[in-house]
Amino acid sequence: MTIGFIGTGEITRAVVTGLSTVEGEKPAILVSPRNEAIARDLADRFENVAVAGSNQDVIDGAEMVCLALRPQDAVGILEGLKFGPAHHVVSFMATYGVEQIEKLTTPAQKVTLVTPLPAVAFHGGPTPIHPPHREVVDLFEPLGTPVAVETAGEYQALCVATATLAGAFAYYETIADWLAAKNVPADKAREFSGAVFYALAATAKNAPEHSFGDLTKESATRGGTNEQVLAHLKEDGAYRALSRALDGIWQRFEDAKS
Ligand SMILES: NC(=O)c1ccc[n+]([C@@H]2O[C@H](COP(=O)([O-])OP(=O)(O)OC[C@H]3O[C@@H](n4cnc5c(N)ncnc54)[C@H](OP(=O)(O)O)[C@@H]3O)[C@@H](O)[C@H]2O)c1
Structure with missing residues (x-):
């Protein structure tokens, strides 16, 4: 499976570093070209990471697409992109609920919200996840302590606690x-x-x-x-x-x- 990242900023840097330093097989990762310096640095450091030509190339080249954009930029950027029904969209943006992300990434069928902490980079980060999709929980398991919850209220409470x-x-x-x-x-x-x-x-x-x-x-x-x-x-x-x-x-x- 290839995992794509739209928004290659600080939290993408941490998650990609964590995923690229797990024991055994590393997932193939495609990052968006912006931020240019971070994207280039990740691709230089890790063999499993490549920089896509555009945000749409990330989507077209990945089965799971992580959204790590600043909340105020997200709508404008996502409105111009095309997702497919098979995409699993994983949003790091705590202020957007599942339904909002579903609307912005339609017709993608699966949406998961996660809030990784920067310590995932060295496999020590707690990660709230909602809803508890197995493949996302498995992805974050080697990066620390995933805490997957059933309801939007529980997830919001965990996100609050990260403050x-x-x-x-x-x-x-x-x-x-x-x-x-x-x-x-x-x-x-x-x-x-x-x-x-x-x-x-x-x-x-x-x-x-x-x-x-x-x-x-x-x-x-x-x-x-x-x-x-x-x-x-x-x-x-x-x-x-x-x-x-x-x-x-x-x-x-x-x-x-x-
Ligand atoms: N940092 C954390 O600990 C953390 C933890 C959990 C969740 N989050 C959430 O994750 C999201 C990202 O946070 P962050 O701290 O990583 O922010 P960030 O460092 O500002 O990263 C956002 C990235 O999006 C890029 N970007 C801007 N316009 C773009 C476009 N049109 N296409 C593709 N990328 C574009 C920016 O590039 P430029 O630098 O070139 O502007 C920047 O690198 C936020 O919603 C935040 O709330 C953050």
Whole structure:
């Protein structure tokens, strides 16, 4: 199967890099000529990647076509293109629902929405998928953790949750900055804070049977320093603020539909 990409920007770079570095056989990939520098770089680095002459050539040369365009550009670009009934269209554009993409790519019969995170490039990305088409889940399986859901509402919620990455990095930046203010050299502060971040992620990954609530309780020894920090953050409304921020992104998605 050949996989095509229309819109060769940052997320296409990550997905194509991930797919081209899996163990064993790599899929044949055809990328659109724009962005020129990224398309050329991918074709130079990976034998399984070629640059198509045009967006229509991507469609004509691929069975699965991924749409990775900026949302504001998508309608104008897709209106000028012809899909066939056998195409499986995979849209990365979170603000478009299945029906909107079906309309823009008619008569294609199969449409799947996915929101890959850039970590798919090194096979560590979680990827929300809807609806749970097997061939798309299988494609993203070697790139990290595909999470395939049945309803549009569940998918929207997962997409909303992907808006928390910068906030999470800023949490560890706050710790690193605090350490540096206590005269820990900046590189050691960065190294230590990053290692704590990594250790927590590994702990959660290695114990999938434990809820985050369980892990929180296990880490907060009664009367200990972790319990004190947790209580302080709760008291100051840090977690309430995060829930409210997620509600705000959910609303932004709702507003984009109308
Ligand atoms: N970045 C992420 O982490 C991420 C994750 C999941 C989903 N997404 C979604 O994926 C989509 C792409 O995001 P991105 O971050 O990859 O954006 P991006 O880097 O701006 O990529 C969009 C690409 O589309 C190209 N383009 C513009 N006009 C075109 C045309 N007529 N034909 C073909 N290609 C054209 C642009 O080329 P030029 O550079 O030449 O303008 C650009 O390289 C967005 O809808 C975004 O919401 C992004």
